Amino acid sequence: MRIANSEMGTANSELTREQILKGLEPLGTNGDSKLLTHLNSCVHCGLCAESCLFYLATKDPRLTPARKVDLVASIYKRYHTFSGKYLPGLVGARNLDTATADEMVDLLFGSCTGCGRCTMHCSIGVDISYLVSVGRKMLSNMDLVPSTLQSTVKAAIDTGNNMAIPTADFVDTVKWMEEEMADEVGNPEASIPIDQPGKRILYTLNPREPKFYPLSISAMAKIFYMAGESWTLSTRMYDVTNYAFFSGNREEAGLIANRLWKEMEHLQCESLVLGECGHGTRAFRWESPNYLDRGVPFPVMSSVECIANYIREGKIRLDPEKITEKVTIHDPCNLVRNGGVIGAQRFILEQFVPDFIEMIPSGADNHCCGGGGGMLSMSEYNERRIGAGAIKAEQIRKTGAKIVVTPCHNCVDQLIQLNAAYKLDVKIQTMAEIVAEALII
Amino acid sequence: MPTMEIDGRHFEVDGDGFLTNPHIWNDDVAQLFARYDGIESMNDKHWAIVRIIRRNFEDKGMAPMIRTICQETGVKLREIYDLFPLGPARGACRVAGLPKPDGCV
Numbered sequence: 001m002r003i004a005n006s007e008m009g010t011a012n013s014e015l016t017r018e019q020i021l022k023g024l025e026p027l028g029t030n031g032d033s034k035l036l037t038h039l040n041s042c043v044h045c046g047l048c049a050e051s052c053l054f055y056l057a058t059k060d061p062r063l064t065p066a067r068k069v070d071l072v073a074s075i076y077k078r079y080h081t082f083s084g085k086y087l088p089g090l091v092g093a094r095n096l097d098t099a100t101a102d103e104m105v106d107l108l109f110g111s112c113t114g115c116g117r118c119t120m121h122c123s124i125g126v127d128i129s130y131l132v133s134v135g136r137k138m139l140s141n142m143d144l145v146p147s148t149l150q151s152t153v154k155a156a157i158d159t160g161n162n163m164a165i166p167t168a169d170f171v172d173t174v175k176w177m178e179e180e181m182a183d184e185v186g187n188p189e190a191s192i193p194i195d196q197p198g199k200r201i202l203y204t205l206n207p208r209e210p211k212f213y214p215l216s217i218s219a220m221a222k223i224f225y226m227a228g229e230s231w232t233l234s235t236r237m238y239d240v241t242n243y244a245f246f247s248g249n250r251e252e253a254g255l256i257a258n259r260l261w262k263e264m265e266h267l268q269c270e271s272l273v274l275g276e277c278g279h280g281t282r283a284f285r286w287e288s289p290n291y292l293d294r295g296v297p298f299p300v301m302s303s304v305e306c307i308a309n310y311i312r313e314g315k316i317r318l319d320p321e322k323i324t325e326k327v328t329i330h331d332p333c334n335l336v337r338n339g340g341v342i343g344a345q346r347f348i349l350e351q352f353v354p355d356f357i358e359m360i361p362s363g364a365d366n367h368c369c370g371g372g373g374g375m376l377s378m379s380e381y382n383e384r385r386i387g388a389g390a391i392k393a394e395q396i397r398k399t400g401a402k403i404v405v406t407p408c409h410n411c412v413d414q415l416i417q418l419n420a421a422y423k424l425d426v427k428i429q430t431m432a433e434i435v436a437e438a439l440i441i
Numbered sequence: 442m443p444t445m446e447i448d449g450r451h452f453e454v455d456g457d458g459f460l461t462n463p464h465i466w467n468d469d470v471a472q473l474f475a476r477y478d479g480i481e482s483m484n485d486k487h488w489a490i491v492r493i494i495r496r497n498f499e500d501k502g503m504a505p506m507i508r509t510i511c512q513e514t515g516v517k518l519r520e521i522y523d524l525f526p527l528g529p530a531r532g533a534c535r536v537a538g539l540p541k542p543d544g545c546v
Contacts, residue, residue: 155544162543162544165506169506169508173506173508206545207544207545208530208545208546211504211542212507212546215518215519376546377544379455379459380455381456382456413528413545413546416526416527417531420478420479
């Protein structure tokens with residue numbers, strides 16, 4: 001889409017002194033050895049450039065991950081080192097002012113999906129995406145989170161789900177999908193349980209499923225039904241997403257994560273199964289103990305691991321003749337590189353997809369789709385997001401696959417757009433959708 | 442303010458190409474936006490979907506659930522994804538002149 005845009009990434013007005021002080025708080029290290037180590041270790045070898053899809057798609061040196069590290073480190077130097085305080089120009093120390101904040105918004109929100117590929121490739125192990133998240137936290141403290149991203153966080157906090165879906169509409173949609181599922185399994189009694197306490201599993205969804213793409217709900221319900229699972233959805237808290245993980249506001253991220261935690265306690269379920277959402281899985285499973293200062297006391301797994309277990313335990317069977325087209329898989333960064341779920345999705349597809357091809361690179365080294373990090377919600381970066389997606393589009397094209405499976409609804413949406421923009425002519429599916437198609441009833 | 446040009450007409454839009462001012466929307470705008478997305482000519486089903494989205498937006502200030510769209514128009518769920526290749530949000534809601542919905546769309 002060709003859109004003339006002059007407003008990309010600006011703080012718009014002068015920062016107040018209070019804003020600056022709050023913005024500097026995350027750099028007040030108090031002996032935080034992790035932060036100090038990563039802020040002071042970059043040797044500018046430049047290897048990270050080739051790992052970043054924003055650099056690869058544009059060849060713009062401004063977008064290299066090391067520049068993002070330098071930006072945060074230069075502010076740290078200015079306020080926390082002797083040379084930075086007295087000879088800032090000599091050591092590249094920068095004031096936290098409007099120009100610096102504008103650049104931070106543009107580089108840390110507008111040209112980074114937090115995919116972590118640079119971190120994995122860093123020659124000395126600097127956790128670059130951690131430093132980007134520190135920078136985002138500084139911006140969040142200064143109320144400079146792009147409003148387009150913040151409105152998604154606000155919808156989740158105010159209404160209980162990030163698309164502000166009223167409960168009655170949610171229930172109507174689940175009932176509709178229950179009919180669809182019962183029809184497919186040939187049992188009018190087959191149901192999608194809602195708010196039922198004491199079940200083995202509480203299952204969560206991305207709100208875009210009930211709102212616009214409900215077939216993934218009936219697909220997963222069909223899998224649960226065939227596996228004979230004891231499970232339920234919740235009307236009080238079904239939203240697996242946590243956009244505050246992207247905005248850098250730990251309090252809001254903790255508030256959202258705590259709701260899911262409370263709902264597990266409320267419904268007295270044994271395990272939490274997180275729907276196909278990369279960041280949502282990471283934000284709850286791996287990050288929520290950091291937000292909430294306590295470990296998660298119940299088992300948590302992604303739905304991909306849950307489906308793989310059903311196959312291993314012989315609870316579901318899949319028809320190897322059902323899917324005849326060539327299939328590839330897109331690995332969501334937060335689930336795969338940052339979450340370690342690499343084998344489960346491949347194990348599942350091996351069972352019933354005869355013509356499977358990997359992208360190059362794939363698994364932990366896979367390229368981000370370009371829509372992560374909250375990027376999909378930030379309209380002002382649409383063109384850059386679709387531009388960076390050229391790397392993924394080319395990867396897909398080279399496989400010659402007709403179906404791209406990805407266990408992340410956010411990736412699905414970016415891939416739908418890349419499919420149109422780069423004329424890939426592929427079908428994009430979630431894991432539950434392709435598995436449900438091949439289920440032997 | 443970002444602008445988008447279609448057939449010589451300029452529209453104020455957000456970065457994703459959604460109309461900034463939903464009130465300037467009319468049937469001509471819908472057709473132009475649809476053509477921009479590769480829908481050469483809107484058929485009765487396209488129009489029925491766009492009208493129900495528009496009505497819901499005017500009554501309730503937001504896009505309807507896809508269930509409402511199917512119920513009110515009689516169009517089958519799977520067919521909606523074929524009619525609007527960019528999906529109900531980036532496809533149909535944009536043609537209907539709504540602001541971009543929040544979330545992973």
